[in-house]
Each structure stands twice: as structure tokens, then as C-alpha cells.
Amino acid sequence: MNELYEDYYKEKDLVFNTEYQRSEVWNLKKKQKLIDSIIKEYNLGMIFLRRNEENYFEVLDGQQRLKSIFKFLENEYPTSGEWTPEVGKKTFEELKDVSGVYAKFIAFKINVAFVENADDETTSDIFLRLQEGMPLNTAEKLNAMRGEMHKTILDLSKHQFIKNTSIKDHRFAHRLLAAQIFSLELNSDFDLMNFPDIKFANLQDIYEKYTFKEPPRYVLNNIKRNFNFLNKSFGDKAKVISRRGDFIPIYLLSSYLGKKYVTSGINEDFVNFTIEFLAKVESIKVQDKLIAPENIPYRDFKSWRSAGALSSRSFRERFKIILGKFLENYSDIRLKDTNRSFDYGQKMAIYYKDNGLCKICGKEVSFDEAEIDHVIPWSEGGTTTVNNGQLVCPTCNRSKGNRS
Known part of the structure; x- marks a missing residue:
């Protein structure tokens, strides 16, 4: 010795x-x-x-x-x-x-x-x-795999935004986050709200697929663009993000908004929303049965964060909540594609805003049944924004027609 x-x-x-x-x-x-x-x-x-x-x-x-x-x-x-x-x-x-x-x-x-x-x-x-x-963890197993994917993830994990968070890089935690983000960007369908599981076996498949060939360049570019947006927005305030279970929904929110909405000038709003959202989530006790209706989304987010956090359903539910609350708070943000239809996130935001009640007859409507209607009709110049949307039941929407 x-x-x-x-x-x-x-x-x-x-x-x-x-x-x-x-x-x-x-x-x-x-x-x-x-x-x-x-x-x-x-x-x-x-x-x-x-x-x-x-x-x-x-x-x-x-x-x-x-x-x-x-x-x-x-x-x-x-x-x-x-x-x-x-x-x-x-x-x-x-x-x-x-x-x-x-x-x-x-x-x-x-x-x-x-x-x-x-x-x-x-x-x-x-x-x-x-x-x-x-007892190697997922990050350590992935880190031991060599190839082009390893190099890509190593590069992403060094981005300043990840470093500025309060998530410690213990046992390659930052590399695991980067690998999970890559998998989500590669295999998610934001329109259908379909997200992949990001457990070891799924990530391992990606590493093996891209051992000798470079991973898709468009995925890498998307991630870097979103990381740059988040870094520019948060700066040192990124330290408010201390949980991996919060990091990914925040990233997905940034990615979705960048794909669907006009995001120029929303940096400060994004940060303020995130700080307030995380504070509300932490203030809620999941086991509390008596909870104000407006706090239910935060309780559900916290519950999904701890239950099956790496499953596709957990990502979908947490993402739906954070997206809906953001669009509810910043209801004037406009879609890049100025069409007539409200997108999924807007529907979720309007559902929260109107407390699940039809704005015409007052009937309680499930999210799946609910329809979203323009308050000022599209044909009369009404915009497809949360502010100009209202929750209606199918019956009232048919009878309303094109009237304001």
C-alpha cells in the first residue's frame, strides 16, 4: 500500500x-x-x-x-x-x-x-x-458509455444556465439532466402532449443509437437556444431552481413557448412567474384535504413531482399545469400561427381562469368536454388569446353561433 x-x-x-x-x-x-x-x-x-x-x-x-x-x-x-x-x-x-x-x-x-x-x-x-x-445510479451508468452522444451530453451539461441553478452536480447530476432533456426534445409530441419515459433503459437506447453517429443537430440547436433564453432570463436568479423535478417542467415550458408563441420581451415575466409558481408549490402540503380551489394545480404539481417523476404521465401532468398557469397569468401572449383554434395550453389556462364552469349557463364541465370560444368572434377581429377566450359547454357553444 x-x-x-x-x-x-x-x-x-x-x-x-x-x-x-x-x-x-x-x-x-x-x-x-x-x-x-x-x-x-x-x-x-x-x-x-x-x-x-x-x-x-x-x-x-x-x-x-x-x-x-x-x-x-x-x-x-x-x-x-x-x-x-x-x-x-x-x-x-x-x-x-x-x-x-x-x-x-x-x-x-x-x-x-x-x-x-x-x-x-x-x-x-x-x-x-x-x-x-x-449500486451505480443512472447518471454514472450513462457516463460510462462512450461515443458521440456522450460528447454531446457533456457539452450541454456545462451550459451556464445549469451551473447557475442550485442543483448540485453530485454523481453527474447535470449530465443526467442534459440527457433527459435531450430525450424529451427528441421524442416528445407537444401538440398531443405525449412525452417519453426517461428512465435508464430509454436513455441507454439513445446513447447506443448515437455511439458512432452524431445525434440530430436540430435537437441540439433547440436545446441550446432554450438554454440561452433561460440563462438570459434568469442569470443568477436561476438558483431558485433547486429540484430536478422542477428543472425539466420549466425547461419544457420554455421550449413549448418558443415553438408556439411570440416570446420576444417575455424574459422578465417568465422569471417572475417561475419564482412565484415554485413558491406556491412549496407552500402546499400534498396531504391537506381542505384546500382552496385555486391551489389545487400547485398541489397536483407537487404530487406528480414525487410520484413516478420519470414517467411520461408525470411529465405530461406537470407540464400541463405549469403551462396552463403561465398562460393564465400572461393571457395576452400571442401564438406565432395566428389561426382560429386555441391550442392545448390556452385551453388549460382558460379552464383554470373560468374555474371549470361554462361562462354562459354556469354548468360544471370536465376538461375533456370543455370547448373554448372567442368572446369577440374571430370573424369580427377577435384574437386567439386567453383574454379573448371563454369556457363553454358543447350545448351553449352550438347555440351561441357567431354572436359575441
Whole structure:
């Protein structure tokens, strides 16, 4: 062990390559258990090192174990009186005073296997096979896959907007967000409100499909355009976004508005809406049965955020809510396609605005049954905006005809 530390790590011939390895995730208790195992001379298993083209050794498997050992050798934490009562709470330097333990610790043998002449693809494959049965999360599994998709996601994850949020990049969280966004942009049908599941298997399929060929350029351009809009709008205020379950609906709202609406000049409105919306969501308790009607959408959003958060239905329901509330608040925003029909988001906003009641007869109408009518008829110059829309039941809409 001393040779590995002195001759390789301290001489910087041993490196931790986080491009396919996970970041540091062991807590103090787990590190102390490892040190106790060494003192008790337990087998720590095999460490796998890969010699790269620069003649350095990269840790292919065993990063957590080696980092824990090296940090103990550098006196960054002590042993545990709970796990190693015969030693007590001592740093490595203080271990010298414990008869026999220090020498035994230094002489401890670590089994090392060297991987030679392996390219990145082979290395990633070896890493994934070594981790079978190990608790790697989705982001770490995806990060170990190489190819064009990996490069694209790495680039997107470095965008300033993601960095400005309060979402910590722990265990490649930013790369996972970028991969999920890419999947949603690639496979969603905004007109039909159809969104894909973004669980590991679905994301893995995309990574494998675009291993040797570049992912669709239009998807990448869409995402960068939306990230640029969000970064310009929020700036440092992006720190209000602290949950991954909020990040994606906010992104989808930006993407949808950019595709469907005239968005020039709405940056400040978008930020103000987001801050207010997230505050209302957090103020609601999902378990409260007595809740004001106007707060039901926020409760439903919070409920869907915690239940099946990666499913297509969860995305659809959360997106419908945030889109409807935005268009309800900013009811004058105009569609790019100035046609007669109200779009899905406008229908949702008007449904919220009119509390699910027909504006002519006062009858309660379900969302699926509800129809949206121009207050000032289209034929008389009425605009297709939330302000000029009203909720009506099918019967009243037929009888109203073209009258204001």
C-alpha cells in the first residue's frame, strides 16, 4: 500500500478519471469501516488500473477505496472508536503510537490488476461489467458509455444556465439532466402532449443509437437556444431552481413557448412567474384535504413531482399545469400561427381562469368536454388569446353561433 501511495499517487502517476468513474460518494462511516478492515487484515478485493497513452495509471475500479485510504494517510479523518475500539479515534499520524498497528497498516498488501492497451470504448465496457450488481445510479451508468452522444451530453451539461441553478452536480447530476432533456426534445409530441419515459433503459437506447453517429443537430440547436433564453432570463436568479423535478417542467415550458408563441420581451415575466409558481408549490402540503380551489394545480404539481417523476404521465401532468398557469397569468401572449383554434395550453389556462364552469349557463364541465370560444368572434377581429377566450359547454357553444 505504501508503494502505491508514495510511488504512484504522490508522484502523480496515478489519476482518478471521473469521465467514466463516479465522483466521491462514500461518507465518513464507510471510510472508517474500510480502515478498520485494513487494520484487521481483511481482503479488500481487486483494484483495477488502466495504463493510458501518457503512461499514467487511471483507476478503472477501486476509486472509493483508494481515495479513502489516501485521505486517511493524509490525516484528513481518524479511525472510529466504534468500529476499531482497540485503536480508538486516531489519525494516521497518531497511529504511530499504537504498537504494531502502524507497521501492519503500512505493509498491508493491495491486490492490483493492470489493464494494458485498452481504448476508451473497451475501458468503458470493462468498467460497466465490473460494476454489475453494484449500486451505480443512472447518471454514472450513462457516463460510462462512450461515443458521440456522450460528447454531446457533456457539452450541454456545462451550459451556464445549469451551473447557475442550485442543483448540485453530485454523481453527474447535470449530465443526467442534459440527457433527459435531450430525450424529451427528441421524442416528445407537444401538440398531443405525449412525452417519453426517461428512465435508464430509454436513455441507454439513445446513447447506443448515437455511439458512432452524431445525434440530430436540430435537437441540439433547440436545446441550446432554450438554454440561452433561460440563462438570459434568469442569470443568477436561476438558483431558485433547486429540484430536478422542477428543472425539466420549466425547461419544457420554455421550449413549448418558443415553438408556439411570440416570446420576444417575455424574459422578465417568465422569471417572475417561475419564482412565484415554485413558491406556491412549496407552500402546499400534498396531504391537506381542505384546500382552496385555486391551489389545487400547485398541489397536483407537487404530487406528480414525487410520484413516478420519470414517467411520461408525470411529465405530461406537470407540464400541463405549469403551462396552463403561465398562460393564465400572461393571457395576452400571442401564438406565432395566428389561426382560429386555441391550442392545448390556452385551453388549460382558460379552464383554470373560468374555474371549470361554462361562462354562459354556469354548468360544471370536465376538461375533456370543455370547448373554448372567442368572446369577440374571430370573424369580427377577435384574437386567439386567453383574454379573448371563454369556457363553454358543447350545448351553449352550438347555440351561441357567431354572436359575441
